[in-house]
Amino acid sequence: MNKRALSEATDRELVTALVDDGDEPCFRELYRRHTPRLYQLILRMVGGVEQDAEDVVQETWVRAADGAKRFEWKSSFPSWLTGIGINRAKELLRRRNRRPMFDLTEQSEPRAPTAPVGERVDLERALALLPDGYRTVLVLHDVEGYRHEEIAERLGIATGTSKSQLFHARRYVRALLEPASEVGNEQVV
Numbered sequence: 001m002n003k004r005a006l007s008e009a010t011d012r013e014l015v016t017a018l019v020d021d022g023d024e025p026c027f028r029e030l031y032r033r034h035t036p037r038l039y040q041l042i043l044r045m046v047g048g049v050e051q052d053a054e055d056v057v058q059e060t061w062v063r064a065a066d067g068a069k070r071f072e073w074k075s076s077f078p079s080w081l082t083g084i085g086i087n088r089a090k091e092l093l094r095r096r097n098r099r100p101m102f103d104l105t106e107q108s109e110p111r112a113p114t115a116p117v118g119e120r121v122d123l124e125r126a127l128a129l130l131p132d133g134y135r136t137v138l139v140l141h142d143v144e145g146y147r148h149e150e151i152a153e154r155l156g157i158a159t160g161t162s163k164s165q166l167f168h169a170r171r172y173v174r175a176l177l178e179p180a181s182e183v184g185n186e187q188v189v
Helices: 003-008 011-021 024-045 050-070 077-095 123-129 132-143 148-155 159-177
Strands: 181-183 186-188
Touching (some): 024 050, 024 132, 050 077, 077 132, 123 159, 148 159
Antiparallel strands (some): 181 186
16 A cells, blocks of 8 residues: 555554555554554553553554454454553553552542642642552543443443442542642641
C-alpha cells in the first residue's frame, strides 16, 4: 500500500495486510493511529510512571502483533488493543509488588497522603495518588467511557466492585482537589 492508501485504510485492512504479508508499513500505521490514546490510558493506570507506561505499551503491541491472526473482530481493533494493554498494566502492577488491585481488607477507605500536597493538586497528580484499583476503575469509567459491566468483565471483578471502586475513587480525588481549608491560622489539608 502506498502512504495515502495506508492513511485511508481501515483497521481491518491494515491488520489483514499485517497478518497475510507481514506488511511493516501497515503495522506502523496501526501503531501511529492507536498508540497516543493507549499510552495515555496506560500512563494513568500505572500512576504516571512514564517508563512503566512505555514498557506496557511496547509489550501490548508485541502481544497484539503476535495475536493479530487470532483476532476475531468481535470488537473493534482499538477495544481489543486496549484490553491487551489493561491486562499488561495489571501484570506490571503485580510484578512491581504493589498493593493488590482490589484488596480492600487492609482499609475500607483510602487515607489522604500524609505529606502536604499544597493548596491544589492537579488531576493527573491526584490520579497518581489513588490506590491502583481505584485508579484503574476511575480511568476506565470516567476517562475511557467503559460501562461497569465492561470494566467488571475486563478486570475479572464483580460489577458491584467496579461501582464501589469508582465511588471511593471519585471521593478520594475530590478530597485531593479541594483547596485546603483554613481553621484559625492553621491549615487543614
